[in-house]
Amino acid sequence: MLQSPPSSALASPSRANNDPSSDAEKKPDSYDVLPYISRCFAQTHPDNLAVAARLRGLQPTAIDRCRVLELGCASGGNLIPLAATWPGSTFVGIDRSAVQVQQGSQLIADAKLPNIQLLAADLMEFEGEPGSFDYILCHGVYSWVPAPVQKRIFDLCQRLLSPQGVVYISYNTYPGFYRRQPVMEMMRYHAHALGLKNPREIVQQAKELVTFLINSAPDSDSTTVRLLREEAERLAKVPDSYVFHEHFEADNRPCYFYQFMDVASRHGLQFLDEAVAKGGAAGLPEKAQQALAEIADDVVRYEQYVDFIRNTAMRSTLLCRSEHALSATPSQEVLRDLLVRCAAAPENPAELMGGRLLEDRPVKFIARVGSAQIEHPHFKALLLALYLARPCAMSFPQLCKRTMELLGRAVPTSEIFEMALYGHRAGICSLHTQSPPVTQRVSEKPCASLLARVQIRSDNTVPTQWHMAASLDPLRQALLSLLDGTRDLAALHAALWSEIERGALVLGGPGGGPFSQSMPPRQLSEQLRAVYLPKALASFAELGLLVS
Ligand SMILES: C[S@@+](CC[C@H](N)C(=O)[O-])C[C@H]1O[C@@H](n2cnc3c(N)ncnc32)[C@H](O)[C@@H]1O
Numbered sequence: 001m002l003q004s005p006p007s008s009a010l011a012s013p014s015r016a017n018n019d020p021s022s023d024a025e026k027k028p029d030s031y032d033v034l035p036y037i038s039r040c041f042a043q044t045h046p047d048n049l050a051v052a053a054r055l056r057g058l059q060p061t062a063i064d065r066c067r068v069l070e071l072g073c074a075s076g077g078n079l080i081p082l083a084a085t086w087p088g089s090t091f092v093g094i095d096r097s098a099v100q101v102q103q104g105s106q107l108i109a110d111a112k113l114p115n116i117q118l119l120a121a122d123l124m125e126f127e128g129e130p131g132s133f134d135y136i137l138c139h140g141v142y143s144w145v146p147a148p149v150q151k152r153i154f155d156l157c158q159r160l161l162s163p164q165g166v167v168y169i170s171y172n173t174y175p176g177f178y179r180r181q182p183v184m185e186m187m188r189y190h191a192h193a194l195g196l197k198n199p200r201e202i203v204q205q206a207k208e209l210v211t212f213l214i215n216s217a218p219d220s221d222s223t224t225v226r227l228l229r230e231e232a233e234r235l236a237k238v239p240d241s242y243v244f245h246e247h248f249e250a251d252n253r254p255c256y257f258y259q260f261m262d263v264a265s266r267h268g269l270q271f272l273d274e275a276v277a278k279g280g281a282a283g284l285p286e287k288a289q290q291a292l293a294e295i296a297d298d299v300v301r302y303e304q305y306v307d308f309i310r311n312t313a314m315r316s317t318l319l320c321r322s323e324h325a326l327s328a329t330p331s332q333e334v335l336r337d338l339l340v341r342c343a344a345a346p347e348n349p350a351e352l353m354g355g356r357l358l359e360d361r362p363v364k365f366i367a368r369v370g371s372a373q374i375e376h377p378h379f380k381a382l383l384l385a386l387y388l389a390r391p392c393a394m395s396f397p398q399l400c401k402r403t404m405e406l407l408g409r410a411v412p413t414s415e416i417f418e419m420a421l422y423g424h425r426a427g428i429c430s431l432h433t434q435s436p437p438v439t440q441r442v443s444e445k446p447c448a449s450l451l452a453r454v455q456i457r458s459d460n461t462v463p464t465q466w467h468m469a470a471s472l473d474p475l476r477q478a479l480l481s482l483l484d485g486t487r488d489l490a491a492l493h494a495a496l497w498s499e500i501e502r503g504a505l506v507l508g509g510p511g512g513g514p515f516s517q518s519m520p521p522r523q524l525s526e527q528l529r530a531v532y533l534p535k536a537l538a539s540f541a542e543l544g545l546l547v548s
Contacts, residue, residue, distance in 0.1 A: 030249065031074070031097035034199040037239045038077025038100070040463040043275040043316050045082065046089075046135040049166040050433045051424075052273040052318050054334050057327035060164050061134040063434055064088045069133040069160060071153055072096075072141030076104030076118050079137075081463035083108075083116035084451040085436045091116040092133075094126050111451040123152050128160045135166055139316070142171040144249045151263075157319070158267040167319040168275055172254035176313025181254075182224070183210065183231040184247050191248060202248055203240045210235065257315060258304045268322050271299050275316035277425050280306055335417045339393035339435055341466070342386035343367055344428040352384055357406060367428050374428075379419050381406040386429055391466060391544035393435045396420075438465040439548035442537045447485030448545050456480045464544035478505055479536055480545065493529040500528075 042048065046063045053060040061067075066089045070079045073093030083091045093116070095101050101120040108116055119126070123145075136157050142150055157167045187206040196202045210232045217225045235243055246252075261271060281292040288309060295301050306312070320326075344367035346352045352363055357380050362373040365383055374380050385402035386394065394402065400416050423429035452462045461471045462480065472480060475496075482495050499505040507515040507524055514532065515524055540546050 029097050029099075030199065030245065031095075032099040034241050034244055035097065035100050035103065036074045036241050036245060038074035038104070039461065039469045040078050040081050040467045041139055042467045044078055044137045044139050044168050045467045046086075046166075047432050047434065048275055048430075049135050049168055049318060051338065051431045052275070053164065053166050053320060054338070054433065055330040055421075055431075056272055056320075056324075057330075057334070058164050058166075058272075058320060058324060060166060061162065066090075066134040067132060067162075068092070068135045068137065069128070070094070071123055071136065071138040071156065072145075073104070073118060075100040076107065076116070077463075078139060079118070080104060080107055080111070080113065080116060081451060081467060083113045084111060084449055085465060085467070087115055089115065092128075093118040094121050094123060096120070096122045107451075107455065110454045113451070123149055123156065126156065128156065130159050131162050131165075133160045133165060134162045136161055136168070138167075138169045140170055142169050143253055143255075144245065144251055146251050147253070150253075154263055154267040154269070157269065161269075161321065163321060165320065166272060167269060168316060169260075169319070170275075170314065170316040171260060172252070173260075173307060173312050173315050174254050174256050175308060176311045177254035179227060179311070179313065180231065183227055184252070186213070187247055199244045199248070200240060203243045206243065206247065207232075207235050254313075256304065257307050257312070257317075258300055260315075260317065261300045264317075264319050265322065269319040270322040270324070270326070271303070272318040272320045272326070274303075275318050277427050278303075278306065278312065278315075279310065279426075282426070284309060330421065332414065332417055335421065335431075336396050337433075339395055339432040340386060340399050340420045340424075341393035341430045341432060342383070342390040343423075343430045344372065344383060345387055346380075346384060347371075349384075349387065352380065357381055357384065365428055369427065372426060372428050377407060378403070378411050378415060379423075381411075382416065382419050383423070383428065389440065391438055391464070391542060392440050393432050436465040437548045438544050439546050440541055442534075442541050442546065445485050445488050446483050446537055446540070447547050448480050448483040448540065449547050450484075452545060453481050453484060462545070465547060466544045468544070470543045470545060475505060475507070475532075476536055476539075479533070480540065483540070483546070489529070489533060493525075493533060496528065496533075497525055500524075 046066055046068055050060040050063055064086055068079070068082065068089060068091045070091070070093040073079050073095050074097070076093050079091050079093045083089070093104070095118065098120040101118045104118045108118065138153055138157075142153060145153075153169070157169075161167060187209055190209045191202045191205060194205060196205060210228055214225055214228045214232060217228075219225065264270070281289045284292070292302060292305060295305065344365035347364040347366055356363060358377050360375060360377065362375045363380055365372050365374055374383060382399065382403045384406055385399060389402070396413075396416065399420070400411070400413055403416060404411055420429060420431065424431045449465070455462050456472065456477050460473075460477055461469050464470050478496060478499060479492065482492055487495065496505065500507055507528070508517045515527060519527065537546075
């Protein structure tokens with residue numbers, strides 16, 4: 001139910017400031033009060049940064065012996081899995097919120113990781129050794145801090161980055177963010193008018209306001225109602241901590257890409273690439289493509305016009321030192337050293353295996369974000385080869401061989417390189433410099449990482465070996481926690497069944513697997529052993545949760 005604002009807030013317009021930060025009293029750190037749900041982001045992986053650097057002709061430090069810094073790391077949800085997977089590298093995270101750093105430090109101790117340290121410190125005070133980091137990550141911070149901290153982020157990147165190093169910074173961008181701004185401002189006004197202080201109450205009221213406004217509008221098809229509906233959908237999908245910090249932090253300062261790059265160049269940094277492919281000119285009307293091609297030499301202008309056309313609301317930009325002359329297209333030598341991995345599944349794999357491969361008809365491949373219709377048999381075969389090898393990556397010689405086997409004919413290596421590069425840029429396959437320890441095979445005594453086993457005890461979401469977040473139901477959570485490499489199928493079954501018998505786990509119902517409440521215990525136990533466990537283990541392998 002929407003609360004009424006206190007009458008004083010309505011009576012005095014001067015108090016109806018939409019900025020809740022204007023209250024003079026000293027507030028506790030908002031991230032201590034409502035910690036962020038800290039997760040891993042594949043696009044921040046040093047490997048993704050290293051690939052971008054290699055494609056532009058740099059020689060970044062190998063990811064198995066590099067030094068990584070994360071600015072605003074929260075409780076280390078992004079950094080800790082990297083440290084677990086790459087024990088030869090060192091990781092430092094900084095965050096002002098002591099509560100979040102304490103949470104992360106506990107996980108580091110539980111997962112026995114010697115190569116990572118989280119520091120509870122303000123970025124304004126952190127110094128660090130010049131040139132001491134090969135990869136600097138700053139995800140979800142830049143747009144939500146005051147201008148002096150934004151400048152400090154760039155100062156630190158300029159001073160601490162190694163010569164061949166890569167910086168990752170994500171931020172909200174105009175013009176796309178203008179779409180979200182009015183709803184955000186209404187929610188901020190409402191929270192302020194009600195004098196709310198408690199973050200959970202603020203989020204609750206924000207959601208109610210959006211529903212109230214959608215239901216109250218005289219024209220249900222107006223632009224405002226469409227924006228409100230978009231926001232309502234977003235609000236329903238994300239945790240309260242995200243809603244609060246995204247919309248109600250005192251600072252929220254999106255910028256245009258050219259403004260961001262202006263600050264970057266004043267700090268001796270240049271544009272390397274986007275960490276998440278933005279599509280560039282691909283798929284735009286021909287006239288747009290021609291116009292963009294004419295300004296392709298001026299990368300900042302080019303990217304800015306792409307943002308205008310695509311109404312970009314967020315970027316994850318990669319930067320390197322300005323003194324490097326970057327190559328426009330990667331050489332075959334560079335590509336030959338990389339690995340390729342599946343990032344899109346065919347809609348109907350069986351059909352593809354059974355002859356559709358050689359037809360010129362399009363086949364739908366579904367990626368994490370969106371899908372692609374692939375027509376060319378060679379490209380279909382390449383994507384199928386990667387799909388069959390998932391979650392493992394393939395070297396180029398392996399990929400060439402397998403693609404040709406599936407097709408039953410030869411394909412020039414240069415074409416394989418071209419398709420893999422195109423696929424990487426389109427988000428339907430991904431390039432890597434190294435593979436983490438990951439296996440496709442469910443061994444006799446399957447093993448998940450110690451970190452995943454520790455984390456899954458208190459969280460339903462764990463990082464895969466490829467640094468992607470995987471959410472599991474309670475039964476799979478219990479199963480994953482048992483995968484320490486000492487238990488075979490019978491032992492896993494016995495351990496799970498004893499949990500079920502003592503009532504700690506329930507079969508059937510939401511998150512309880514494909515079991516019927518009417519099955520007698522013997523049948524349930526057999527179903528668990530013979531059907532559920534093999535399937536669940538195969539799904540762990542497919543997700544990249546099993547280590548080799
Ligand atoms: C929106 S959260 C993002 C956390 C994490 N990077 C992620 O994307 O999941 C922003 C983080 O920046 C931290 N932060 C904000 N201002 C800071 C400052 N001046 N010094 C250090 N950390 C800061 C906050 O404590 C918070 O954990």
